[in-house]
Amino acid sequence: xxxxxxxxxxxxxxxxxxxxxxxxxxxxxxxxxxxxxxxxxxxxxxxxxxxxxxxxxxxxxxxxxxxxxxxxxxxxxxxxxxxxxxxxxxxxxxxxxxxxxxxxxxxxxxxxxxxxxxxxxxxxxxxxxxxxxxxxxxxxxxxxxxxxxxxxxxxxxxxxxxxxxxxxxxxxxxxxxxxxxxxxxxxxxxxxxxxxxxxxxxxxxxxxxxxxxxxxxxxxxxxxxxxxxxxxxxxxxxxxxxxxxxxxxxxxxxxxxxxxxxxxxxxxxxxxxxxxxxxxxxx
Amino acid sequence: xxxxxxxxxxxxxxxxxxxxxxxxxxxxxxxxxxxxxxxxxxxxxxxxxxxxxxxxxxxxxxxxxxxxxxxxxxxxxxxxxxxxxxxxxxxxxxxxxxxxxxxxxxxxxxxxxxxxxxxxxxxxxxxxxxxxxxxxxxxxxxxxxxxxxxxxxxxxxxxxxxxxxxxxxxxxxxxxxxxxxxxxxxxxxxxxxxxxxxxxxxxxxxxxxxxxxxxxxxxxxxxxxxxxxxxxxxxxxxxxxxxxxxxxxxxx
Amino acid sequence: xxxxxxxxxxxxxxxxxxxxxxxxxxxxxxxxxxxxxxxxxxxxxxxxxxxxxxxxxxxxxxxxxxxxxxxxxxxxxxxxxxxxxxxxxxxxxxxxxxxxxxxxxxxxxxxxxxxxxxxxxxxxxxxxxxxxxxxxxxxxxxxxxxxxxxxxxxxxxxxxxxxxxxxxxxxxxxxxxxxxxxxxxxxxxxxxxxxxxxxxxxxxxxxxxxxxxxxxxxxxxxxxxxxxxxxxxxxxxxxxxxxxxxxxxxxxxxxxxxxxxxxxxxxxxxxxxxxxxxxxxxxxxxxxxxxxxxxxxxxxxxxxxxxxxxxxxxxxxxxxxxxxxxxxxxxxxxxxxxxxxxxxxxxxxxxxxxxxxxxxxxxxxxxxxxxxxx
Numbered sequence: 001x002x003x004x005x006x007x008x009x010x011x012x013x014x015x016x017x018x019x020x021x022x023x024x025x026x027x028x029x030x031x032x033x034x035x036x037x038x039x040x041x042x043x044x045x046x047x048x049x050x051x052x053x054x055x056x057x058x059x060x061x062x063x064x065x066x067x068x069x070x071x072x073x074x075x076x077x078x079x080x081x082x083x084x085x086x087x088x089x090x091x092x093x094x095x096x097x098x099x100x101x102x103x104x105x106x107x108x109x110x111x112x113x114x115x116x117x118x119x120x121x122x123x124x125x126x127x128x129x130x131x132x133x134x135x136x137x138x139x140x141x142x143x144x145x146x147x148x149x150x151x152x153x154x155x156x157x158x159x160x161x162x163x164x165x166x167x168x169x170x171x172x173x174x175x176x177x178x179x180x181x182x183x184x185x186x187x188x189x190x191x192x193x194x195x196x197x198x199x200x201x202x203x204x205x206x207x208x209x210x211x212x213x214x215x216x217x218x219x220x221x222x223x224x225x226x227x228x229x230x231x232x233x234x235x236x237x238x239x240x241x242x243x244x245x246x247x248x249x250x251x252x253x254x255x256x257x258x259x260x261x262x263x264x265x266x267x268x269x270x271x272x273x274x275x276x277x278x279x280x281x282x283x
Numbered sequence: 284x285x286x287x288x289x290x291x292x293x294x295x296x297x298x299x300x301x302x303x304x305x306x307x308x309x310x311x312x313x314x315x316x317x318x319x320x321x322x323x324x325x326x327x328x329x330x331x332x333x334x335x336x337x338x339x340x341x342x343x344x345x346x347x348x349x350x351x352x353x354x355x356x357x358x359x360x361x362x363x364x365x366x367x368x369x370x371x372x373x374x375x376x377x378x379x380x381x382x383x384x385x386x387x388x389x390x391x392x393x394x395x396x397x398x399x400x401x402x403x404x405x406x407x408x409x410x411x412x413x414x415x416x417x418x419x420x421x422x423x424x425x426x427x428x429x430x431x432x433x434x435x436x437x438x439x440x441x442x443x444x445x446x447x448x449x450x451x452x453x454x455x456x457x458x459x460x461x462x463x464x465x466x467x468x469x470x471x472x473x474x475x476x477x478x479x480x481x482x483x484x485x486x487x488x489x490x491x492x493x494x495x496x497x498x499x500x501x502x503x504x505x506x507x508x509x510x511x512x513x514x515x516x517x518x519x520x521x522x523x524x525x526x527x528x529x530x531x532x533x534x535x
Numbered sequence: 536x537x538x539x540x541x542x543x544x545x546x547x548x549x550x551x552x553x554x555x556x557x558x559x560x561x562x563x564x565x566x567x568x569x570x571x572x573x574x575x576x577x578x579x580x581x582x583x584x585x586x587x588x589x590x591x592x593x594x595x596x597x598x599x600x601x602x603x604x605x606x607x608x609x610x611x612x613x614x615x616x617x618x619x620x621x622x623x624x625x626x627x628x629x630x631x632x633x634x635x636x637x638x639x640x641x642x643x644x645x646x647x648x649x650x651x652x653x654x655x656x657x658x659x660x661x662x663x664x665x666x667x668x669x670x671x672x673x674x675x676x677x678x679x680x681x682x683x684x685x686x687x688x689x690x691x692x693x694x695x696x697x698x699x700x701x702x703x704x705x706x707x708x709x710x711x712x713x714x715x716x717x718x719x720x721x722x723x724x725x726x727x728x729x730x731x732x733x734x735x736x737x738x739x740x741x742x743x744x745x746x747x748x749x750x751x752x753x754x755x756x757x758x759x760x761x762x763x764x765x766x767x768x769x770x771x772x773x774x775x776x777x778x779x780x781x782x783x784x785x786x787x788x789x790x791x792x793x794x795x796x797x798x799x800x801x802x803x804x805x806x807x808x809x810x811x812x813x814x815x816x817x818x819x820x821x822x823x824x825x826x827x828x829x830x831x832x833x834x835x836x837x838x839x840x841x842x843x844x845x846x847x848x849x850x851x852x853x854x855x856x857x858x859x860x861x862x863x864x865x866x867x868x869x870x871x872x873x874x875x876x877x878x879x880x881x882x883x884x885x886x887x888x889x890x891x892x893x894x895x896x897x898x899x900x901x902x903x904x905x906x907x908x909x
Contacts, residue, residue, distance in 0.1 A: 010680065011630040014640040035639070056634055057435040057820035057827040082845050088437035097640040099632060244843050246816040251672065251679055252831070253813035254841055256863065259870035280786040282855035313822040431820045448802070448838040455806030456625035456833050458616055460571040463888045465598045465615075473801035473888050487571060498839065501799050501853065508596075508799075508889050 010249065012054045012099030013039050017092050018074060023160035027125060028090055029078045031068065032100065040073050047132030048107030048240060048268045052248045053077055054099030055088045062245035062263070064129035065103060075100070078128040078160065104248040105267050108133045109238055113210040116236075117145035119202060121195050121223045123152045123215025127161060129240050129267075130214055138171055145209075147174045148202040152195035152219065154182040175203055195219065196226045206230045214240040221278055224271050234272035241267050241274070257283060287336040287433065290322035292356055294342025294349050295376060295403060299420035300367035301325045301341055307423045314427075317434055334359040337433065339426075343369040343376060343403045350400075350409060357410035364429065365406045368419035368493060368526050375419075377403040377528040414439060417446065418478055419493035419526055425478055446478040449497060450490055454481035462489045469509045469522060474500035493526045540739060543747035544754060546728035547606065550582050554655075556741055562653035562690060565621060567614055572600055574614040576621070576654070585656070586611060593700035593881065595890030609656065609724045612700040613880050617661040617809035618654055622668060622685050626832045629681060629816070634825045645828070646684055653690040657718070659711030660703075660880040662693050664809030666717050670872045671812050690737060693718040694729075697761050699768040702881025704894060707772035710878040712765040723758040730758050774898040776875050778865040781900040786858065790899050795854035797889050802835030804883035804893075805860060810868075810876045813841065836860050857891075865897055 019031040030053075034040040045051075045065050052060045061083070066076035081090040092098065110133060118137065120130050137144050149168055153159050159178065169176040177198045179191040186192050196219075199206075211227050213220045220239045227237050243255035243262040250264030258277040260266060266274075277283055291301060304311060305326065318337070322330045338360035344350055357363055368374045379386050380402045388394040406412055416425050425446070432439040450472040454461070459481060463470040468489035472481070475492045483490050496502075502523070509519045545553065557564050558580060567574050568584045574591065591611040592599045603610065628645045635641065657665075672682035696705075696712035705711030714721050719738035722729040730750050733739040775781065805811040815834040820827040834841055837856045842849040850856050868876030877893075884892050 011644045012632070012640075012642045014642060054632070054829075055435075055437075056632055056640055057431060057818060057824060058437050059818045060816065060829075084432065084437050084440050088435065091436050095638070097634075097638055099640060099642060242844060243849070244841070247814075247831075249677060250674070251812070251814075252816060252834075253836070254815070254834070256859075256867070258862075259867050261871075282850050282852075283786065283859070310822055317822065317824065427822060431822065431824075434824055435820065447840050448835065449800065451801040451803050452806060452833070452835055452838065455616070455803060458575055458577075458620065458625070460573040460575070460615055461598075461803070461886060461888070464596055464886050465572045470888075473799040473803070497800070499800075499852065501796075504797050504799055504889050 008102050008104060008249075010101065010247075012052070012060075012101045014097055015075075015100040017094050017096050017098065019094055020092060023078060024158055026081045027078060027160050028081070029066070029076050030089065030092060030098075032075045032077060032098065033073060034075075034100065035097070043075075045075075045103035045132070046107035047110060047136050048129055049103035049105050050129075050245075050248070050267065051075070051077065051100050051102030052104070052245075053079075053089065054101070055085050055092075056098070058088045059085050060099070060246070061085045061089070062104075062248060064240070064267075065132060066128050067132040067135045078125065080125050102248065105263055106265065108212055108240075108268055109210065109270075110136050114143045115145065117204045117206070117209035118147045119199070119204060119206070119209050119211040119227070119232075120147070120149045121199065121211065121213045121215070121220075122150070123195065123219040124154075124158065125160065126213075126215030126219075126240070127151050130212055131161070131164065133212055134168060141172060145173070146204050147171070148177070148204045149174065150177045150179070150195045150198050150202070152179045152181060152215070154180060156180040156183060156186045156190050177202070194222075196222050199223065199226045200230060206232050209236065211237045212240075213238065217241070217278060224275065228271070234275060235270045237271040238268055239271065239274065239278075241269060286317060286319045288321050288333075289318045289337045289339070290331065290333075290335040290356075290360065291320070291325070291339045292322065292331065292341065293324065294340065294353070294370065294406070295345040296342030296367065296369040296374065298325060298341070300370075300418070303366070303421050303423045303426055307427070310423065310427065314430065318430065331356070332359070336361040338363050340365045340370045340406050341367055343373045343405060344400070344409055345376060345403045346399050353406060353409050362413045362433070363406075363410065364414040364416060365412050366416045366418075366421045366426070368417070368495065369403075370406045371415045371417050372495060372527040373403045373405050375526055378524065379403060380528055381524065416478075417476055417495040422479065424480075446476055447498075448477050449473055450475045450477045450479070450481055450494065453477045453479075454484050457481055457485060459484050462487060463508075467512050469512055469514055469519070471505070471522065474502065474505050491522065491525055495527050540733060540742045540747075542730050542732045542750045542755060543742065543745070544728055544750045545722070545731045545745065545747055547608075549728070549745065549747070550608075552745060553741075554580065554582055556744055557653040557655075557690070560651070560741070562651045564653045564655055565618075566655040569600065573598060574600070574611055575616060576614060576618055576656075582608075590698070591700050593702040593885040595702070595884050595892050596887055597890070598885050606726060607697070607724055609694045609696075610698050612696060612698055612703050613658055613660065613882060615882075615886070616807055617664055617880065617882070618657055619664070619668070619809050621652060621654055621689065622665065622682055623672070623812065623814075626830055627681060628819075628828045628830045630829050632827045632829065644680070646681060649684070649688060651688045651690065652685075653692060655692045657691055657693045657714075658880075659693065659696055659714040660705045660878040661809055662691065662714050662717050663705075663710035663878040664880070665691070667810045667868075667872065667874065667876060667878065668812065670874075690720075691718045692720045692722065694722045694724060695758075695762060696765050697724050699765050700881065700885075701770065702885045703769050703879065704771040704773055704881055705879035706766040706769050708776060708875065708877055708879035713762045723761070725754060725757055725761075730754060771881065771894055773877065773879065773894055774901040777869055778862075778897060778900065779869055782862050782866045785900055785903070788900070788903070790896065790903070791854045791858045794857050794891060794896055795852065797891050798853045798857050799888060800837050800853045800856060801888065802837035803886045803888065804891075805835040805837060806833065807882040807886045808864070809878060809880060809882070810864070811835075815840070836863075861893065861897060
């Protein structure tokens with residue numbers, strides 16, 4: 001998974017909020033542009049990588065990078081307002097400046113997935129870190145086999161990016177399944193169950209598939225175990241993990257899980273690397 | 284952005300936490316440019332009844348009048364933040380909560396002239412508290428961190444940074460020598476929250492826990508440790524109770 | 536190594552000369568001193584501040600110094616804190632943010648002023664710790680600029696150990712008592728002076744300026760014998776230097792809870808450990824709301840916030856936190872850096888208020904494993 005990109009600076013670059021979009025009651029997207037045109041030109045990222053986003057006087061948070069379909073000079077960050085800094089970021093308006101450093105981490109195995117079928121299983125906000133991967137598939141559609149996207153949420157109103165899902169549904173050789181686990185009835189095309197219920201019935205050859213999982217850890221573990229049972233090998237099941245990341249580059253020690261620094265060695269790992277560690281509580 | 288309004292109220296206390304505002308020196312002038320101080324009796328501004336965005340409460344509830352007043356303050360305050368041991372846990376005066384006999388008449392010649400409740404209690408036992416700042420007294424740095432967050436438009440973490448870590452961490456970062464290990468003193472640092480800057484150990488004195496117990500202190504283990512230093516159970520118990528009558532003992 | 540002066544003898548009366556040379560060469564000197572009943576490294580200009588004739592007594596949860604009136608400067612084993620703070624200060628500003636009147640944000644990297652530091656009297660275990668910290672902070676291609684600058688300005692003067700405390704076990708971790716490499720100057724103390732040799736060009740220049748005589752064969756023999764004695768003096772030893780196979784599958788072992796029953800969760804072990812590198816990053820905003828400093832501060836995996844994710848700690852209690860600390864130090868380090876994270880200084884044992892003993896507790900996994908296999 002070597003990346004040729006230069007080592008990101010440890011000091012933020014200034015960036016401007018171009019647009020702010022409310023995705024759901026507590027999820028919002030900031031469309032951001034680096035203020036320095038040269039840095040903007042140089043900046044590249046791999047699907048699945050993240051930035052450290054800085055709110056002035058408050059601090060930084062690690063947020064995955066969502067590619068922007070319309071304008072590649074923009075970086076999108078979809079954020080849930082849960083903590084001190086994210087609630088502050090929520091209040092930003094277009095024109096305001098923030099800091100950005102990155103990209104950090106090892107992203108999705110887009111090269112490895114070429115020539116194979118792709119299953120993308122996400123839960124809730126977990127659909128954000130895979131957007132760039134799906135965009136990459138779309139841009140080189142012939143390089144990849146069939147694509148199945150399975151997203152689970154609690155209530156169907158919780159779904160973010162409805163237009164993106166709509167767009168993906170219309171991509172060639174692509175299947176989209178939406179499930180809501182906490183509802184007895186939901187409008188078409190929703191299923192009222194969990195993502196794991198659909199992994200067997202996708203129109204996809206799982207024996208020749210690469211799986212990308214992102215969402216709550218319990219959901220990812222359940223999905224990975226289901227896929228393993230279906231014959232997907234451990235080194236083809238990839239998960240994006242979340243931990244307390246403060247430096248973003250494997251120095252501060254907070255995000256360690258077993259032998260890994262999640263920020264630097266991940267956040268994307270395959271099941272063979274990380275599966276055992278995820279099964280131990282509180283590691 | 285208009286300046287948020289602030290009130291600093293006093294209940295039963297020594298006024299030491301209010302001094303943490305006054306001790307900011309020049310910072311206080313800077314602060315006054317950022318917030319509008321409506322009520323702060325110790326600094327000469329008296330207007331306890333006007334609605335404010337942020338109310339800081341020092342002191343514990345010890346009289347019937349206090350009981351009423353804290354309800355009123357809660358009703359016209361946006362955020363209510365308790366500062367110091369008295370407000371967060373009842374303070375040193377809550378030692379009386381542990382007394383069974385009539386402490387008042389054993390202390391005062393004319394006890395009937397004293398109209399106070401039998402107990403001293405924390406503010407949180409009466410009204411919803413948005414944020415607690417522990418310390419005896421709190422430090423200017425703690426107040427500034429909270430105010431800075433609020434002025435930057437974010438709600439301070441319930442307990443963040445040094446206030447959630449054991450005091451030992453501040454002590455070691457200051458490169459101070461451990462009074463427990465090198466002097467054999469019954470230091471409460473390992474089970475006490477940080478925030479004070481570990482000032483007592485800096486002067487060779489063992490921490491007596493004025494910043495309050497950590498969330499889940501391993502009290503049994505430190506008790507055994509103190510017993511090993513030769514303390515009697517009664518002495519250990521007194522040590523735990525001194526400032527915060529709420530216990531270090533037993534996992535909460 | 537390029538050392539041409541070889542091993543020479545520096546009589547005690549010439550030690551002051553060495554300090555003068557450091558000062559003339561523009562170094563500030565950080566050296567061990569007795570502070571509040573323990574030994575700490577801090578800035579000094581005089582050899583009079585060195586802990587001469589002082590012996591340390593260390594046991595689990597116990598540290599005392601006694602004055603023996605002896606002539607030696609280094610008859611003690613390890614200081615309360617090693618030399619970690621010289622490279623990785625307890626708190627350090629990394630960068631600053633300044634908001635302009637128009638709302639633009641400017642970011643500036645903050646590097647401490649360049650100051651050459653002569654770190655005098657570094658013990659072998661602490662020297663080994665610096666090599667480990669280098670692996671972490673000077674990772675190839677992603678060097679930490681703040682650490683890197685301090686490291687480049689550091690002159691290391693090591694002193695091999697001539698006594699072992701009750702907590703020392705560097706002989707078993709192969710990180711002492713002899714300082715073998717990674718120093719600019721190395722001293723071995725005898726009753727009337729030091730053997731001195733250089734390990735770098737800089738050290739060589741300084742040594743040559745002292746104009747000393749070559750050490751006598753009997754002095755060299757005495758120093759060798761002394762190193763051998765210290766190694767055998769150590770009453771403690773680590774059960775193995777690689778615990779990976781012993782910890783495998785032991786995540787739910789009852790041992791962790793037994794440790795947690797005694798552990799206070801204070802994190803003193805991590806604060807005194809010379810290879811613990813965890814730090815949190817936090818803001819120090821100015822009250823005018825325009826400026827803000829971004830700093831890193833020593834953190835501990837024993838604090839609740841360390842593993843916090845969405846407001847909840849992943850490692851919920853002392854059991855999980857001690858497990859993380861010990862498994863990382865003795866096993867995780869091998870995978871991350873190719874070596875154990877333990878250098879045998881014994882500080883985590885001495886400075887644990889309840890005397891939780893890393894060696895005894897880790898050895899239980901080796902024994903348990905052996906028993907399971909039989």
